[in-house]
Amino acid sequence: MSAGRVVVVGLGPGGSDWLTPESARELAEAEDLVGYGPYLDRVPAGPQVRHASDNRVELDRARLALDLAAGGRRVAVVSGGDPGVFAMAAAVYEALDAEAGGTGRRDVEVRVCPGITAMQAAAARAGAPLGHDFCAISLSDNLKPWDVVLRRLRLAAEADFVIALYNPVSRARPWQLGAAFDALRAVRDPATPVILGRAIGRPDERLTVTTLAAADPAAADMSTVVIVGSSHTRTLAGPGGARVYTPRRYGTGG
Numbered sequence: 416m417s418a419g420r421v422v423v424v425g426l427g428p429g430g431s432d433w434l435t436p437e438s439a440r441e442l443a444e445a446e447d448l449v450g451y452g453p454y455l456d457r458v459p460a461g462p463q464v465r466h467a468s469d470n471r472v473e474l475d476r477a478r479l480a481l482d483l484a485a486g487g488r489r490v491a492v493v494s495g496g497d498p499g500v501f502a503m504a505a506a507v508y509e510a511l512d513a514e515a516g517g518t519g520r521r522d523v524e525v526r527v528c529p530g531i532t533a534m535q536a537a538a539a540r541a542g543a544p545l546g547h548d549f550c551a552i553s554l555s556d557n558l559k560p561w562d563v564v565l566r567r568l569r570l571a572a573e574a575d576f577v578i579a580l581y582n583p584v585s586r587a588r589p590w591q592l593g594a595a596f597d598a599l600r601a602v603r604d605p606a607t608p609v610i611l612g613r614a615i616g617r618p619d620e621r622l623t624v625t626t627l628a629a630a631d632p633a634a635a636d637m638s639t640v641v642i643v644g645s646s647h648t649r650t651l652a653g654p655g656g657a658r659v660y661t662p663r664r665y666g667t668g669g
């Protein structure tokens with residue numbers, strides 16, 4: 416039997432400009448593509464067998480990919496952005512880790528091809544808000560309790576990180592972003608710059624620069640990443656709209 420393998424590929428935030436040559440090559444060479452339907456739709460048509468699935472069954476998808484590879488197939492698992500950031504690469508390793516034995520999943524070669532993550536794409540559009548220490552927090556409480564999210568938000572705000580918020584809202588989670596803004600307002604200055612990057616890199620891209628006081632949770636959707644500045648993050652007027660950056664040097668009093 417030929418050696419199957421799983422490659423976990425990041426498609427970037429949208430558009431082929433932000434797909435790495437390595438990822439494009441792996442997609443073209445794969446025999447099977449496994450992933451959430453809308454992501455698979457972004458892969459150019461080809462002879463690969465497509466296994467589209469719902470967004471909520473990551474572990475099933477990971478097991479399917481490993482089983483196909485154990486049977487000798489070359490499988491690409493696709494994720495948006497970077498596959499290692501709140502995405503399928505960890506799911507594939509969870510499936511390996513939970514393997515009870517006998518399925519051959521543990522013997523499958525797994526490789527991860529990095530991609531541009533949403534936070535980097537939105538940051539690039541806005542200026543350079545990630546120029547100093549930052550962190551990323553997912554607001555989804557599907558996979559972790561909400562009090563863990565709140566504690567991380569509070570401590571990250573106190574530690575004065577720039578904070579990127581992934582999964583800010585969904586139909587099932589309408590209130591979390593408002594609660595997150597409230598938690599951050601308790602610590603951070605109301606004038607702190609806030610960036611809402613929606614569908615960055617796609618035709619319906621929208622970038623909004625506002626402040627923590629004025630940030631409206633209703634302006635974000637499932638395709639939005641939110642970047643909240645640190646005490647040093649600055650907004651400058653520019654020809655194409657506001658520009659946001661965080662200086663590399665940490666001054667006194669910050």
Ligand code: SAH
Binds near residue numbers: 531614616637
């Ligand atoms: N692996 C992905 C993140 C998956 S979690 C990555 O590295 O980007 C899904 C969340 O990512 C969304 O709720 C949103 O917060 C963010 N996201 C993904 N693509 C985006 C895009 N094109 N523009 C803005 N945010 C995006």
